[in-house]
Amino acid sequence: MTLDAFIFDLDGTLVDTELLWADALRAYLADNGCACAREEVLNLVFGHSWTDIYRALTARFPGLAGIPSSLMADRLRDYYQRLRDSGDGIVIRSSAALLQRLASTHPVIIVSGSPRADIAEAVRLLGAERAVRFYLGAEDYAPGKPAPAGFLLGAQRLGVAPGACLVFEDSWAGVTAAKAAGMWCVALARSSAHPQDLSAADWTLDDLAAFTPEAFARRLR
Numbered sequence: 001m002t003l004d005a006f007i008f009d010l011d012g013t014l015v016d017t018e019l020l021w022a023d024a025l026r027a028y029l030a031d032n033g034c035a036c037a038r039e040e041v042l043n044l045v046f047g048h049s050w051t052d053i054y055r056a057l058t059a060r061f062p063g064l065a066g067i068p069s070s071l072m073a074d075r076l077r078d079y080y081q082r083l084r085d086s087g088d089g090i091v092i093r094s095s096a097a098l099l100q101r102l103a104s105t106h107p108v109i110i111v112s113g114s115p116r117a118d119i120a121e122a123v124r125l126l127g128a129e130r131a132v133r134f135y136l137g138a139e140d141y142a143p144g145k146p147a148p149a150g151f152l153l154g155a156q157r158l159g160v161a162p163g164a165c166l167v168f169e170d171s172w173a174g175v176t177a178a179k180a181a182g183m184w185c186v187a188l189a190r191s192s193a194h195p196q197d198l199s200a201a202d203w204t205l206d207d208l209a210a211f212t213p214e215a216f217a218r219r220l221r
Contacts, residue, residue, distance in 0.1 A: 047171025
């Protein structure tokens, strides 16, 4: 097994934001007369791209279809920002430290379903501008996870074979996409996260501090 590149998901893997985004979306929907149970919103948000979330929202609530995707994303970001500013820091420190460690020896990229503006802000919060070769967001590929398009595009741009890439993910959709791309996958299963079926991952950890390429190789033997 040769690992030539590492790919990180963003929300839930590097930054603890998915629950905040879900709560922001629920508040936004309520303010627009579209009541939605929290569990339904969680299932809608976790692991999915903004493109797919928007499509699902406008199918579920046709009255929202007149709001363009980009405008809705901007309005939703205001709700998210208020929630984030009232809480603790969102960086998952051990995951961020792993990204920096791996970037010292290998190419590292981020493939997320979030809009590029949100990824750019997160990369700044992570202090990872020099560590991340590039990132792909919802505007860059389709279909979103669980389809493998984003991961395959990332590997293509790096010039690396999919089988030599390892993905870090935290959702069923992300793990499914990584495996469909023919990549290795380590899943992050934090106790505070929304429960996900991560059984298809090659290794599941509750903290990415435990990951090293050597430990992963031993795991596969």
